[in-house]
Amino acid sequence: MALHRLFHLSSLLRSAVSVTLRRNIGLSAVVFNKARDLDPVQKLFLDKIREYNAKSKTAGGVFEAGPAYQKNLTEEMTKLQRLYGGGDLTKFPQFKFPGMHDIIGLISESAD
Structure with a gap:
C-alpha cells in the first residue's frame, strides 16, 4: 500500500514539475524576445538593413548607385x-574535351 502511494505521489510530482518547466520555458522565451527588442542600437541597425533591402528590391538593383558605380x-x-x-558570366561554363572519347575507349578496352 505504501509503495502504491509512493508511485502515485511520484507521478503527481512529475506532472507538477513538467507543467512548471513548460510554463517557465515558455515565459523565458517571451522575456528573451522582449529583452532582444529593448536594444535600441540593434533595432535601429536591423531597421536600416530592412529599409535598404526594400529600396534595393524596388530599384531593381543596387540602391543609390551613381554613374561612377555603374x-x-x-x-x-x-x-x-x-x-x-567572354560569354554569360552568370552561367556555369560548358567544358569540351576533344579526344576524350578516344581515351575512354582505350581505358575500357584495357579493362576487358
Missing part, C-alpha cells in the same frame, strides 16, 4: 569577360 561595374565585368573568354 561605370566601375561595367569595366570590371568587361575585364572578367575578357579574362574568362
Whole structure:
C-alpha cells in the first residue's frame, strides 16, 4: 500500500514539475524576445538593413548607385569577360574535351 502511494505521489510530482518547466520555458522565451527588442542600437541597425533591402528590391538593383558605380561595374565585368573568354558570366561554363572519347575507349578496352 505504501509503495502504491509512493508511485502515485511520484507521478503527481512529475506532472507538477513538467507543467512548471513548460510554463517557465515558455515565459523565458517571451522575456528573451522582449529583452532582444529593448536594444535600441540593434533595432535601429536591423531597421536600416530592412529599409535598404526594400529600396534595393524596388530599384531593381543596387540602391543609390551613381554613374561612377555603374561605370566601375561595367569595366570590371568587361575585364572578367575578357579574362574568362567572354560569354554569360552568370552561367556555369560548358567544358569540351576533344579526344576524350578516344581515351575512354582505350581505358575500357584495357579493362576487358
